[in-house]
Structure formats: structure tokens, C-alpha cells
Amino acid sequence: MSANDRLTRSLPHLQNLIKRDPDAYREDFKLQYLHFESQFKELAAKPDAWNKSLADNISFVSQVAHCYREECKELSQMFMDALRLYSTVLHNDIRLVIVRALILMRNRGLIECLQLCELFFLRLLQCQDRLLRVTIQSHIINDIKKQNEKHKNHKLNSTLQNFMCTIIKESNATAVKMALDIMVDLYRKNIWNDTKTVNIIASTCFSKITKVQVAALNFFLGNNQSKDDDKDSDSDDDNLTRKDILLGHRVGKKSAKRQKKTERALKALEKQKKKKKVEVYDFSALHLFYDAQDFAERLFRQLESSNERFEVKLLHQDLISRLIGLHQLLLLNFYPYLQRYLQPHQRQVTKILLFVAQASHELVPPDILQSICRTIANNFITERNSGEVMAVGMNTIREVCAKCYLAMDEDLLHDLSKYKSYRDKSVSASARSLIQVFREKNPHLLERKDRGKPTEFQRDLVPLAYGQVNPKSYLEGAETLEDGTQEKDEQSDDENEDQSDEEGWMEVSHSEDEDEVEEEQEQEGDQEENKMETPMTEEERRERATSISTQRILTQRDFEQLKVLEVKKRLQDRRRNRLEQSMSTSKKRKTISIDTDSDSDDENRAKAGQNSELISLRDIERVHKKRAHDKESRLETVLAGREGREKFGKWKKEKGRVGSTNKEKLKNKNFQMLKPKLRKKQKRSFRDKQIALRDSLLKDKRLR
The missing domain is CATH 1.25.40 (Serine Threonine Protein Phosphatase 5, Tetratricopeptide repeat)
Known part of the structure; x- marks a missing residue:
């Protein structure tokens, strides 16, 4: 027997050779395929028995099926017919091998997506096999994600969404729950984030199956999003800190290998900290109901x-x-x-x-x-x-x-x-x-x-009655934004600068008259800036706000800037009132000062750009507590407490005064004070142990 013949007898080696040169090993594949068909026909006689040789042949044939499409054109149908007929009676491992073989053939374009989804949902989800369900769910999600990578495959998405809708209406709790989990996962990955998906998920809120109903409600409330993020990260790695890594490096033998390992761990920790962001929940699904x-x-x-x-x-x-x-x-x-x-x-x-x-x-x-x-x-x-x-x-x-x-x-x-x-x-x-x-x-x-x-x-606050509105022809605070003419001038200036850069620098000699003209222009510019700093009247403010609101298209950045300016204006008014109240020396009745935490909350919300449509539980449960001192105030209190006290430090022996040792103090103590300590050191004799055991046994007997 030649070395080449021995290689072809091993399925992994034969698989490797076929993938390198399919035509050279076509006859070897045909012989192995005939052997596989004869073994697969025996599956009908004993579907619940484990056969390692058959499992190896199924994996081998599915791996090289794309190299011999003509010979393997009926292979996928054989697998699907076996799963349809013996889905619940097949051995768990054999069934999982066949499912993985079908998934591999689907990834290589040998099976249609909808055809495989129908088989999985209608037949295999009745099996009591959790690993099988997890494998099917991850495959369907990854397959749909792959089909929508470059562009949205609307035809496939619509077909699969209709299929998921029919599955959700069925009474099979496992299939309904998996279909819901798949649609929720695809929505959070921005693959199926359309109105149709949201309303299909919304229909499951009225399901008679409690766990399906709860899962749909949690999706719209955003309760499971943080839990899913926690599953993706390793808990052991999250608990590690920079101090733990450095302390771990200090213990043990120092070597270059351990030093490099520590540096890699520190770099990974820095990357992990950069990835961590503030929890922002997506409530866009609440806006997509029909x-x-x-x-x-x-x-x-x-x-x-x-x-x-x-x-x-x-x-x-x-x-x-x-x-x-x-x-x-x-x-x-x-x-x-x-x-x-x-x-x-x-x-x-x-x-x-x-x-x-x-x-x-x-x-x-x-x-x-x-x-x-x-x-x-x-x-x-x-x-x-x-x-x-x-x-x-x-x-x-x-x-x-x-x-x-x-x-x-x-x-x-x-x-x-x-x-x-x-x-x-x-x-x-x-x-x-x-x-x-x-x-x-x-x-x-x-x-x-x-x-x-x-x-x-x-100044513009007008209390409105129920149902009354006060529409305005301008956006409040728009006068603080720049108008479109200034932006056009800036763009033209930038274009001129670009042209001058392309043409190259030119040396220009300035005369004294030109310098005087430039000084006059600078003075005029300063006067214009001083005029702009002067407060505008109410009519001028409204005219400027109306012109800016109607002549330009405001961007999202402009709206965020207006929110920040509104919050700053409130804070300035409050601080000004507090300052005036503290500086006033009049004996007349004073208005109360509002000292709350809302100032800092408004600033944080404006900076973070959080959604103000929803109220958080912190706003309801917020109970005022005394604010902690900062470092400077704590240091002042510490220094004030040290005044009039001896300098803190290690006690030094004074001349002519020497303290006694512990052994000397022990001699002056009463024996009754030392008796328990000495008794603990003595060991009990064997006779004392026998008596103690007897007493404990008699006590247990009396209690019974």
C-alpha cells in the first residue's frame, strides 16, 4: 500500500486533498460517498443509536459538497427528509451533526434561507435539546445579518418577517419565544429596525404565553439591553483593575515574559475602559407603532x-x-x-x-x-x-x-x-x-x-389655560446663532484662502499709509464688537430671531446649542438672585433662596444630551443628603482640629524615664487574670476526654 493510499483512507486528510485539487480525487470521493449512502440508509432502522462512523461521514460530505455540486445535488434533501421523519427520535448528537452540516451547506449557498428556516421552526424546535435551539437561533441571526451586510435585502427580509409573523401566531411556546428573540436581536443590531418588525413584536404583548408576553414588554421598556451587554463581557476581566495587575506582577519570579504579559494586560484594560460608555437606552421602538x-x-x-x-x-x-x-x-x-x-x-x-x-x-x-x-x-x-x-x-x-x-x-x-x-x-x-x-x-x-x-x-412667560397654545413665528433663542450671511462670508474666505494656498505665497510690501488704514479698520472692528455686546431691545431680538429661523436650516448641533444656552440662562438668573440677596443689607422681607440639586442636573442633562421625554426613577427617589466636603474644606477642618495640640509623631523616650517590658508587667499581674490564659495552653488528658464524651452522649440521649 502506497503512502497516498493510506492518506485517502483518513477522512480529514482526504478532505484536505479534495479542497486543494477536487478533480484529482473525484473517484475517491465517489467511493466514499457510496459508503456514506449505505450507512445513511441504515439510519432508518436505528435512528436513536449513536454511530461515530456515520457522524464522521456526514461531516466529511458536507465539508466537500461545494466541490462536487453535481454529485451532491440530492444531499441537502436527504438531510432534511431525515430530520422531518425522525426529528424527535434521532439521537441528540446525530441530529446536531446533521443540523450543523445543513448550516455549513447554507453558508456556502447550497440551500435557500427560507427553506432551512421552515425546517428548523416547524420540526426541530419540538425537540427537548437546548444546545440544538441555541445553534439554530445563532445561525438564523448570523445568516440574516450576512444577507444585509452590503445593502438591505428587502425581498428576503419581507419574506422572513411574514414567516416570523405566522410562527408567532402559533401555539408552540418554544417556537414563538425563539422567533421573538430573533426579531428583538435583529432590531437591536439595526438590521430589522423598521415599523413592521416593531409591530410584529408588539403583537406578542397580547400572547397567552407569559414568558413571551414578558419578553415583549421588556423589549419596549429596554430592560434586557444592559443584561445582554453584561453577557458579552467576561466578568473576571471586568473586575480586574490596574492595581490588581501590578500587584500580581510583583509576586513571583521576575522575567521578560511576565513583564510583556503585564504590559499586554494593561493595554487591554485601557482599551476596555475606552469602550465603556454611558448606558443609553434606545426607545425609538415606542415611536413606530401603527x-x-x-x-x-x-x-x-x-x-x-x-x-x-x-x-x-x-x-x-x-x-x-x-x-x-x-x-x-x-x-x-x-x-x-x-x-x-x-x-x-x-x-x-x-x-x-x-x-x-x-x-x-x-x-x-x-x-x-x-x-x-x-x-x-x-x-x-x-x-x-x-x-x-x-x-x-x-x-x-x-x-x-x-x-x-x-x-x-x-x-x-x-x-x-x-x-x-x-x-x-x-x-x-x-x-x-x-x-x-x-x-x-x-x-x-x-x-x-x-x-x-x-x-x-x-420675560415671555404667559400661563396658558387648558387646550390653549401660543404659537410663535420664530425659534426661542435663535438670536444667539449666526445667520446664513456670516456663514457664506466665512465659506468664501476659506475658499479664497485655499486658492491663495494653491497659487503660492506672494510677497507684498506695506507702506505707512496702508498701515494707518489697517489701524483704522481694526478700530472700526472693535467698535462694532462693542456694539454687538450691548444688549438688544425686545423688538431687535425678535427680528433677529425671526430672520435666522426663516433664512437658514438649523442643524441638530444648533438645537443642542440652544438647549445649553437655555440652561445657562436659568443658572445665571438663579446665581444673580443669590448674589444680590447675599449682598443686600436691607432689613426688608427677603424672598427665599432655592437651594436644590436641579442646577447640576440641568447642566448634566444638557451636556449629555439625554432624552427628556422619559423620567428616571432617580428623580422620584432623590432624597437630599448632606454633600460631602471637598478636599480643601476637609483639610481646613483637620488643620483647625490640630491647633493647640502637640505635634503628631512617634513617641520618644524622655531622659530618665524608661518604660517596662511585658515580662515585667506580667510579674505584677494577679494570678486570676492569667489563669484562663494558662488553662488554654494545657492539653486535656485522655481521661478528661472520655468524661467529656460520656457527658455529651448522655445529654443527647436526654434531649431525644
Whole structure:
């Protein structure tokens, strides 16, 4: 037997040779293929038996099938027929080998995508094999992602979406759950992020299968996104820090290999830190419903008749409240439903309070929201409750009024504003933040002493009645932006500079007259800048804002700049009022100063560009605590405490005074003090151990 013949007897070697030169080993493949067919026919007799030779032949044939397409044209059909006939009775390993062979042939274009998906969903998901389900799910996701890499394959996507829709309507819980997971994963990877996908997922919110219903609700709420991100990262690597890596290098023998390993670990840690970003949840799916009002009404009817766990009901309430707030829906029965749970002893009451704030908007009738605020005030903001409970209730009313200031009546506002001097710091801070909201929304509802001094931000503030709007012909704050003419001049200047760069520099001699002209031009420019710095009148401001709003197209960067300027204007007004109050020496009655954390929150939101459409639970649960000292203030207190005290340091022996040793002190101690210590050192005799064992056994016998 030659060496070449021995190589062809080994399937991996034969596979390698065939891939290098398919024509030279065609006859060897045919012989091996006949052997495979005879073995595969025996599968019908014993489908539940494990056959290693058959598994090796299946893997071999699937690996080289693309080299002999004519000979293997019926191979995929053989595999699919076997799975259709014996899907539930096949041996788990044999079934997994056949599935992987079909996946390999699909990746090489030998099988259609929809044909394989139908086989997997309709036949194989009935098998009790978790590894098989994970393999199928990952293949379908990767296959669809590969088909949409260069451009969107709309025809294939539409066909597969229709197929997923039919699967979701079936009663097979495993198939429905997998179809939902696949569509959710494809949406988060921006492959299927269209309206059709969102509404197919939305239909599963009304599924009779609880786990499918919960998965769909969590998708719209963005609850599983952070968990999926955690699964992708290794927990052991995340817990490592730079200090741990350096300490690990200090222990053991020093070598160049260990040094390089440490440097690589430090570089990997730096890359990992750069990849970590602030958690930003994608709520774009909430804007893609065909009919958000109808969906919210159906979801609320399901909530009212639901017998599910309380956690599932909370998910329903969360999604309904977000839809009401984002789309400004009218679902008036939802507010009395939440009102039943507004008690301090209610489980997860802070989340329910958050849902009340999320479901508030300007189109809700004021009497409904006033009833909600009155209930919160009666149940939470009373002196029989703790400070934290009162602060949470006050924060909820503040968030509701921030979205709809008509939810507050004058009497209740006057009562709540009295808590600005309450003994608990968290309650007083929440009351002051509520006063600040009405200073910006409707200061006329406040008492005169609580209104504060009028600011520049409040100059165009006009309280509107329910249903009333105040449209403007310009964008507020647009006067701070540059107009289009300046941009055109800058572009022309840049083009001229580019032309001069291309043509090359030219030496120009300046005369004294030209220098004088340049000085005059500079003086004129300074005068124009000084004129621009002078404050504009109200009419000039409106004219400039109208011209900029109508003559140019504002970009997203311009809108972000306007938000930042608005926040800065508020902060400047507040700081100016505080400065004037601190500098005033008059004995007249002073207005209260609002000292809350909202300033820093507004700055952070403006910088981060966060979505203000949704309220976070931190806004409801925010309880004021004493701010920690910075390093300078802590150092001042430390130095002040050291005044009048001896210098801290190691104690030094004075001349003529020497301390005694421990052995000397031991001699002067009473024996009763040393007796327990000496007794511990003595070992018990064998007889003492026997007596102790006997006593313990007798004690156990008596207890029984």
C-alpha cells in the first residue's frame, strides 16, 4: 500500500486533498460517498443509536459538497427528509451533526434561507435539546445579518418577517419565544429596525404565553439591553483593575515574559475602559407603532383582566404610562387605576409614582391630575410619615407639575410650599424644588414672598389655560446663532484662502499709509464688537430671531446649542438672585433662596444630551443628603482640629524615664487574670476526654 493510499483512507486528510485539487480525487470521493449512502440508509432502522462512523461521514460530505455540486445535488434533501421523519427520535448528537452540516451547506449557498428556516421552526424546535435551539437561533441571526451586510435585502427580509409573523401566531411556546428573540436581536443590531418588525413584536404583548408576553414588554421598556451587554463581557476581566495587575506582577519570579504579559494586560484594560460608555437606552421602538392609542387601550384592557404576578402588572403599567406620555394619549381610566395603589405601604410604590409622572402631559384634563396630586399629598406628605416618604411624594408632584402645571391648584401649592422650612432636609429641599418649578411655569400661583425676583427667562412667560397654545413665528433663542450671511462670508474666505494656498505665497510690501488704514479698520472692528455686546431691545431680538429661523436650516448641533444656552440662562438668573440677596443689607422681607440639586442636573442633562421625554426613577427617589466636603474644606477642618495640640509623631523616650517590658508587667499581674490564659495552653488528658464524651452522649440521649 502506497503512502497516498493510506492518506485517502483518513477522512480529514482526504478532505484536505479534495479542497486543494477536487478533480484529482473525484473517484475517491465517489467511493466514499457510496459508503456514506449505505450507512445513511441504515439510519432508518436505528435512528436513536449513536454511530461515530456515520457522524464522521456526514461531516466529511458536507465539508466537500461545494466541490462536487453535481454529485451532491440530492444531499441537502436527504438531510432534511431525515430530520422531518425522525426529528424527535434521532439521537441528540446525530441530529446536531446533521443540523450543523445543513448550516455549513447554507453558508456556502447550497440551500435557500427560507427553506432551512421552515425546517428548523416547524420540526426541530419540538425537540427537548437546548444546545440544538441555541445553534439554530445563532445561525438564523448570523445568516440574516450576512444577507444585509452590503445593502438591505428587502425581498428576503419581507419574506422572513411574514414567516416570523405566522410562527408567532402559533401555539408552540418554544417556537414563538425563539422567533421573538430573533426579531428583538435583529432590531437591536439595526438590521430589522423598521415599523413592521416593531409591530410584529408588539403583537406578542397580547400572547397567552407569559414568558413571551414578558419578553415583549421588556423589549419596549429596554430592560434586557444592559443584561445582554453584561453577557458579552467576561466578568473576571471586568473586575480586574490596574492595581490588581501590578500587584500580581510583583509576586513571583521576575522575567521578560511576565513583564510583556503585564504590559499586554494593561493595554487591554485601557482599551476596555475606552469602550465603556454611558448606558443609553434606545426607545425609538415606542415611536413606530401603527396606532399607539389602540395599542395602549388593548394593553390596559389586558391589564384590568390579568391574573398574572404583580411584577408582570408593573411591566404593563410602565409601558402604558410611557406610551401615554410620549404620544400624549388620552386614557382616562388609567389614572383611577393607579390611584388605588398610591399608599406608602404599597409594594414598589416608587415605581407606581413614576408611572403617574410618566403618564402626565398637557392634554390630560386638569381635574384628573389634580385629584392624583391631592391623593399623593394626603397619603404621603403628612407629618405622620417619615421624611423619605414625604420627599418621595413631593418629588412626584414636582415631576407631574413639570409636565403639566395645571395639575396643581393654588390652595394645595400654598400648603406644600410651607414645607420649605421643614426640619427634615430632604422634605425642605423637595418643597423648594417644587417652588422653583412654578417660578418657571406659573409664578402667579405662588405666594408673593415665594415668587422671587423676575428674571430674563420669565420675560415671555404667559400661563396658558387648558387646550390653549401660543404659537410663535420664530425659534426661542435663535438670536444667539449666526445667520446664513456670516456663514457664506466665512465659506468664501476659506475658499479664497485655499486658492491663495494653491497659487503660492506672494510677497507684498506695506507702506505707512496702508498701515494707518489697517489701524483704522481694526478700530472700526472693535467698535462694532462693542456694539454687538450691548444688549438688544425686545423688538431687535425678535427680528433677529425671526430672520435666522426663516433664512437658514438649523442643524441638530444648533438645537443642542440652544438647549445649553437655555440652561445657562436659568443658572445665571438663579446665581444673580443669590448674589444680590447675599449682598443686600436691607432689613426688608427677603424672598427665599432655592437651594436644590436641579442646577447640576440641568447642566448634566444638557451636556449629555439625554432624552427628556422619559423620567428616571432617580428623580422620584432623590432624597437630599448632606454633600460631602471637598478636599480643601476637609483639610481646613483637620488643620483647625490640630491647633493647640502637640505635634503628631512617634513617641520618644524622655531622659530618665524608661518604660517596662511585658515580662515585667506580667510579674505584677494577679494570678486570676492569667489563669484562663494558662488553662488554654494545657492539653486535656485522655481521661478528661472520655468524661467529656460520656457527658455529651448522655445529654443527647436526654434531649431525644
